[in-house]
Amino acid sequence: xxxxxxxxxxxxxxxxxxxxxxxxxxxxxxxxxxxxxxxxxxxxxxxxxxxxxxxxxxxxxxxxxxxxxxxxxxxxxxxxxxxxxxxxxxxxxxxxxxxxxxxxxxxxxxxxxxxxxxxxxxxxxxxxxxxxxxxxxxxxxxxxxxxxxxxxxxxxxxxxxxxxxxxxxxx
Amino acid sequence: xxxxxxxxxxxxxxxxxxxxxxxxxxxxxxxxxxxxxxxxxxxxxxxxxxxxxxxxxxxxxxxxxxxxxxxxxxxxxxxxxxxxxxxxxxxxxxxxxxxxxxxxxxxxxxxxxxxxxxxxxxxxxxxxxxxxxxxxxxxxxxxxxxxxxxxxxxxxxxxxxxxxxxxxxxx
Numbered sequence: 001x002x003x004x005x006x007x008x009x010x011x012x013x014x015x016x017x018x019x020x021x022x023x024x025x026x027x028x029x030x031x032x033x034x035x036x037x038x039x040x041x042x043x044x045x046x047x048x049x050x051x052x053x054x055x056x057x058x059x060x061x062x063x064x065x066x067x068x069x070x071x072x073x074x075x076x077x078x079x080x081x082x083x084x085x086x087x088x089x090x091x092x093x094x095x096x097x098x099x100x101x102x103x104x105x106x107x108x109x110x111x112x113x114x115x116x117x118x119x120x121x122x123x124x125x126x127x128x129x130x131x132x133x134x135x136x137x138x139x140x141x142x143x144x145x146x147x148x149x150x151x152x153x154x155x156x157x158x159x160x161x162x163x164x165x166x167x168x169x170x171x
Numbered sequence: 172x173x174x175x176x177x178x179x180x181x182x183x184x185x186x187x188x189x190x191x192x193x194x195x196x197x198x199x200x201x202x203x204x205x206x207x208x209x210x211x212x213x214x215x216x217x218x219x220x221x222x223x224x225x226x227x228x229x230x231x232x233x234x235x236x237x238x239x240x241x242x243x244x245x246x247x248x249x250x251x252x253x254x255x256x257x258x259x260x261x262x263x264x265x266x267x268x269x270x271x272x273x274x275x276x277x278x279x280x281x282x283x284x285x286x287x288x289x290x291x292x293x294x295x296x297x298x299x300x301x302x303x304x305x306x307x308x309x310x311x312x313x314x315x316x317x318x319x320x321x322x323x324x325x326x327x328x329x330x331x332x333x334x335x336x337x338x339x340x341x342x
Contacts, residue, residue, distance in 0.1 A: 002287045003276050003317035008219050011291040011316035014245060017188060017328060041212040042224060044304020048179050051222065051308065053213060074185060105174050114339050116173045120182040130301045131311040137222065139303040145182035146174035157188060159341050161248020168188055170330050171248060171338030 004128070017157040017168050020083055020158060022073040022118065024104075025063040026111045032104060034096050034115070035060045036087030037133065038158060048142040050124060053135045059091030064138060068126040071107060072140070073115035076153040077167025083156055084163055109144045119153045121146040188328040188339050191254055193221060193244040193289065195275075196234035197282045203275060205267050205286070206231045207258030209329060210306065210341045211243070219313040221295060224306045230262030234236040235309060242278060243311070244286035247324040248338025254336055256329055280315045292317040 021040050022102045039053030050072050054061045064070050075083045082100040089096060097104060097113075104113035107123045114121040122142030131137060159166040190209050197203045210224030221243050227233045235241050246254045253271040260267060268275060268284075275284035278294045285292040295311030302308060329338040 001276065002319055002321075003289070003292055004320050005279055006316055006318050008293070008313050008316040011293060011318045012219070014291040014318055014324075015190075015326070017190065017326065019186075019188065019190070038240050039213045041222065042210045042306075044306055046305045049304045051212065051303075054172070105172065108176055114174050119173070120185040121174055122179070122182060127303050130303070132222075132298050132301070133220045133312075134217045135213075135215055137214055141304075142179050145177055145179040147177050147182045147185055148173055149175050150173075153185075155186070155188065155319055157339075166341040168328075168339040168341060171340045 008101060013161055016160050019157045020075065022075050022083060022115050023054070023060055024069065024071040024073065024112045024115060025060050026113060027063045032097050032113050033084055033091040034086045034102060035061050035091060041151065043139050049127060050122065050140050050142065052081050052138045052140065054138055056136050061136060064126055067111065069110035069112050070124050070140060071110065071112045071114055072122045072124060073118035074120045075115070075156045076117065076119050077156045079117070080165035084165060088163065090134060096150045107144065114146055117148070119155055121147055184332055187331050190326050190328045191246065193246050193254060193257060193286050194225070194231055195242040195244065195283045195286060196231050196238065197284060198234045199238065203268055203284050204230050204234060204262040205257045205273060206262060207254045214310050220298060221293065221311050221313065223309045225309055227307050232307060235267065235297055238282065240281040240283050241295050241311060242281065242283045242285055242290035243279045243295060244295045245291045246286070246327045247288065247290050250288070250327055255336060259334065267276035278315065285317055290319055290326055
């Protein structure tokens, strides 16, 4: 027996590496926010859609419901500190762009900002919210895309439990 | 301007590394099948659920609808050849377990087999199928989990376009 039965969380601890994304929003009052998310995948290729698991208590969730817009950005492997901050602090209480020093760039279609130094950014419009379990899953259609002019930047991943972040290179 | 507007596919080509999973099924006639999938994320933590994008034309899709059971396995970084085969050949025409030589191990709850040498395996029962765009997204509840007794195995990822697969190490 090579596979040993174990609690689900123990097997899930073998899930790394796990890429992370940043999700930005801008509320009707102009305030921008950014969070980190790891529950993310593609949901459609025609049109391109992302699916994002966002906790219903998060400011990002609230603003996406209100504005129906957001941006998905791929942080690069040098953005670990900022991504960790964005993923472990609440947008209700904190101006996370200010605290992290993450720079913004205007998007072309949506009001939510691009993350200027990310590997790539995807402007999204909310399609609908699906909830099969305890987390709302936000389906967003990509309406515009942007890539960093530095083609050598690589995506940041979680490489282990307790939010261990790192760049990754092929073995 | 650091971010340059571009076609969506061009920005998506910056998505790597991207972890892949193997999905196994067993039809009512006893026949096992395995495919590779990269559109996968968590959908719930209480209970734990996976969400998997599976093309409606795939044998895996058909058998999941019929049996309401499947297994999600994390291939290790030495399973590139098998994963590539499983991801680029159709289960309608091919016995992919036989062709790849992937070994099976009996699961504890579902009839679909575990991938014996994978990093971890998750037995799943179909919850429902959600389709916001062109791809069915299968929500499955994890009903049992297994991990490889070799704790040093790491997950296989796609590291670039054209199905380039590789192990990854922290930079």
